[in-house]
Amino acid sequence: MAVYTEISDEDLARFIRSYDLGSLLSCKGIAEGVENTNYLVHTTKGAFILTIYEKRVDPKDLPFFLGLMEHLSARGVTCPLPVRDAKGRVLNELAGRHAALVTFLEGMWPKRPKVEHCLELGKALARMHVAGEGFALHRPNALGLLGWRPLFDKFSPRAEEILPELKQLISDELSFLEASWPNGLPQGVIHADLFPDNVFFIGDRLSGLIDFYFACDDALAYDIAVSLNAWCFEPNCHFNATKGRALLEGYDGVRKLTETERNVLPILARGAAMRFLLTRSYDWLNTPKDALVARKDPIDYVRRLRFHQSVQSIDNYGFEQVR
Amino acid sequence: MAVYTEISDEDLARFIRSYDLGSLLSCKGIAEGVENTNYLVHTTKGAFILTIYEKRVDPKDLPFFLGLMEHLSARGVTCPLPVRDAKGRVLNELAGRHAALVTFLEGMWPKRPKVEHCLELGKALARMHVAGEGFALHRPNALGLLGWRPLFDKFSPRAEEILPELKQLISDELSFLEASWPNGLPQGVIHADLFPDNVFFIGDRLSGLIDFYFACDDALAYDIAVSLNAWCFEPNCHFNATKGRALLEGYDGVRKLTETERNVLPILARGAAMRFLLTRSYDWLNTPKDALVARKDPIDYVRRLRFHQSVQSIDNYGFEQVR
The missing domain is CATH 3.90.1200.10 (Aminoglycoside phosphotransferase (APH), C-terminal lobe)
Known part of the structure; x- marks a missing residue:
């Protein structure tokens, strides 16, 4: 569980406006992920995960991670798909940190795998x-x-x-x-x-x-x-x-x-x-x-x-x- | 922020099945609320908040709180509406604790009220x-x-x-x-x-x-x-x-x-x-x-x-x- 970085209302609104995702409806810090801060965001166009990358992630690696999700997604692997902003970028900035928005994937992880x-x-x-x-x-x-x-x-x-x-x-x-x-x-x-x-x-x-x-x-x-x-x-x-x-x-x-x-x-x-x-x-x-x-x-x-x-x-x- | 009670996959599935809310799609512990454990639940019928009442809440008070939300909601106040299960109950049990499901309310609270x-x-x-x-x-x-x-x-x-x-x-x-x-x-x-x-x-x-x-x-x-x-x-x-x-x-x-x-x-x-x-x-x-x-x-x-x-x-x- 981790919610590290707090975002101001204005920064969040500006961030969401930079994408073609309609209006921001809600944003909840979620208790998942250890390395980064994750928010579940609802907009008028759907549900998304906003990830703010904390210091354990090397920014140089982010194009690899985000590019891989795009690559796999295009080849039929169901995984979060990074959303491109109006300028075509998948990697952005929010609250002074690197941040990305990916599609929200429905599903639950098995607490006791069978x-x-x-x-x-x-x-x-x-x-x-x-x-x-x-x-x-x-x-x-x-x-x-x-x-x-x-x-x-x-x-x-x-x-x-x-x-x-x-x-x-x-x-x-x-x-x-x-x-x-x-x-x-x-x-x-x-x-x-x-x-x-x-x-x-x-x-x-x-x-x-x-x-x-x-x-x-x-x-x-x-x-x-x-x-x-x-x-x-x-x-x-x-x-x-x-x-x-x-x-x-x-x-x-x-x-x-x-x-x-x-x-x-x-x-x-x-x-x-x-x-x-x-x-x-x-x-x-x-x-x-x-x-x-x-x-x-x-x-x-x-x-x-x-x-x-x-x-x-x-x-x-x-x-x-x-x- | 608080996610106290862990729920087993089976308990959660059984709980959601007791409501007429379609299939369970996802369930994320959210970092809001200090007194209780809150999960944002998506089902095929929409988004809901699942609240598990922790020990600081007196169970005797729950009918008052849930009833009030129903009363206010019926009179045009936008607030979470408790969902009734197949037996008509708003107050249920999950993981050995009292629990209720309410409609998810879109919106964000203002970090710096103007x-x-x-x-x-x-x-x-x-x-x-x-x-x-x-x-x-x-x-x-x-x-x-x-x-x-x-x-x-x-x-x-x-x-x-x-x-x-x-x-x-x-x-x-x-x-x-x-x-x-x-x-x-x-x-x-x-x-x-x-x-x-x-x-x-x-x-x-x-x-x-x-x-x-x-x-x-x-x-x-x-x-x-x-x-x-x-x-x-x-x-x-x-x-x-x-x-x-x-x-x-x-x-x-x-x-x-x-x-x-x-x-x-x-x-x-x-x-x-x-x-x-x-x-x-x-x-x-x-x-x-x-x-x-x-x-x-x-x-x-x-x-x-x-x-x-x-x-x-x-x-x-x-x-x-x-x-």
């Missing part, structure tokens, strides 16, 4: 990967393999405040990942943060994907690994192989996994668990306890990492390979 | 008072004169944490108010909390009133006194007599103030300042610093109170009486 949700998610993720082909802009994954150790160095002296053995655990695992990280996997644009709160459903139908603010170029299968971590563990951190199978089969039905992708999935899953363990640990140690942002417990990702360390092959994720 | 806003507010307040006539239910003002000293007693030993002279100031003022509080004023249903964030505008047009959760029976002119405090002081706590005049003339044009009401308005304004000074002081001392609720500075109401203490007659509020 097997059916995982199946639909797998299909949608594969469709997004296919639709991403040919996107002209590029953005390296700042939170990929090369970013992990520098991030760890920022908090390693305090890692034991979270868990006594955490420093050693991360250090050993980083060495393993640096030595074993696979090359030569199919690359493309990945979402990189496709957690349940970024996937909307209306009833059982997947109605769209949101929040492309971690999207980047990377191995497509790494995106699957992120989703396995995000969707297929129960609240007690036990892996649910039925959900894993649904996600993987959903994906594979749309975009066939290569032999190599199947083989390296356990390593990618360890890497994805590491990525969220690192950012959550850093945030845990650096977010003031009285902040308006809920801190997410890093321990959940220690548990996930330990599971992936025990995995022998993709079979353990529930994926039954035809041999 | 003179024109005060004029429209005055008119709307008077219309609400007139429309409230004949409402069958009753609710005494728990935060009226008789409630002030008991509330003060709860925090008076710590009042000096806010301001060294605060304890003496409140004590003296309460004695004055208890001795001078007027009787025999025209009574009716008052809003009792008509701050700018409870009054919506679309452009310059007042589009509705919300948040009737402090409404009660009391002197109508006391409601005007609350609004003078809430709308007519600048951020530096100086009274703006142009706004005061607009508010009072707007009101008087719809419902003529009686001679007595005019005479006692300065005392009522002192009482209204006292009411918010007391609740803000109590909340200031009792809200954990890390709570998700912004604490409102009580000092603003010390300054307002001092202004009202200096007021000789309604003229000082900008109201030019025809003598």
Whole structure:
């Protein structure tokens, strides 16, 4: 939840007038999104999300994120579509910050994802990967393999405040990942943060994907690994192989996994668990306890990492390979 | 801002199905309202506010609040209209708490009210008072004169944490108010909390009133006194007599103030300042610093109170009486 930037009445009215969206009817700060400030705006022409980009987002990346949503939307992926103002711009300014207006996507994210949700998610993720082909802009994954150790160095002296053995655990695992990280996997644009709160459903139908603010170029299968971590563990951190199978089969039905992708999935899953363990640990140690942002417990990702360390092959994720 | 109660997907779906509102499309926690949890809900039949009542609201009062909104709405006051479920009930249950669904009111509250806003507010307040006539239910003002000293007693030993002279100031003022509080004023249903964030505008047009959760029976002119405090002081706590005049003339044009009401308005304004000074002081001392609720500075109401203490007659509020 986050509503950081307050907007004056005049600034908001001027901002909305710069678009061809009719009259402003209402504007509510909504309790979603951690990185940015989001308002649900009604105008006489419909519902929109107004996003004001806070300091954690690098303005240089905004054309990539907004351009990607336009690219995917034009190729049939249901996601928020950036609205162009009267001058044709998608990126604007409001209250001294970068801001954009995108179409409002109906739907609700599943608080407790079921097997059916995982199946639909797998299909949608594969469709997004296919639709991403040919996107002209590029953005390296700042939170990929090369970013992990520098991030760890920022908090390693305090890692034991979270868990006594955490420093050693991360250090050993980083060495393993640096030595074993696979090359030569199919690359493309990945979402990189496709957690349940970024996937909307209306009833059982997947109605769209949101929040492309971690999207980047990377191995497509790494995106699957992120989703396995995000969707297929129960609240007690036990892996649910039925959900894993649904996600993987959903994906594979749309975009066939290569032999190599199947083989390296356990390593990618360890890497994805590491990525969220690192950012959550850093945030845990650096977010003031009285902040308006809920801190997410890093321990959940220690548990996930330990599971992936025990995995022998993709079979353990529930994926039954035809041999 | 407040989103306290989390709802499960199943509970929400079941709740919406109990109304004749079509299919649920989306549900966003909104960052408005301090006392309750509010969600902006879209269904195939329109936009609604789902309110989950938190512990500060006495469930016994809910029929009064919801009934009042129905009463006022039927008499042309634009305010949220409680929706009846398939069994005809306006008050329901969700996530183990009392909950209600009301129509969504388009509009935005003015962050910096202008003179024109005060004029429209005055008119709307008077219309609400007139429309409230004949409402069958009753609710005494728990935060009226008789409630002030008991509330003060709860925090008076710590009042000096806010301001060294605060304890003496409140004590003296309460004695004055208890001795001078007027009787025999025209009574009716008052809003009792008509701050700018409870009054919506679309452009310059007042589009509705919300948040009737402090409404009660009391002197109508006391409601005007609350609004003078809430709308007519600048951020530096100086009274703006142009706004005061607009508010009072707007009101008087719809419902003529009686001679007595005019005479006692300065005392009522002192009482209204006292009411918010007391609740803000109590909340200031009792809200954990890390709570998700912004604490409102009580000092603003010390300054307002001092202004009202200096007021000789309604003229000082900008109201030019025809003598």
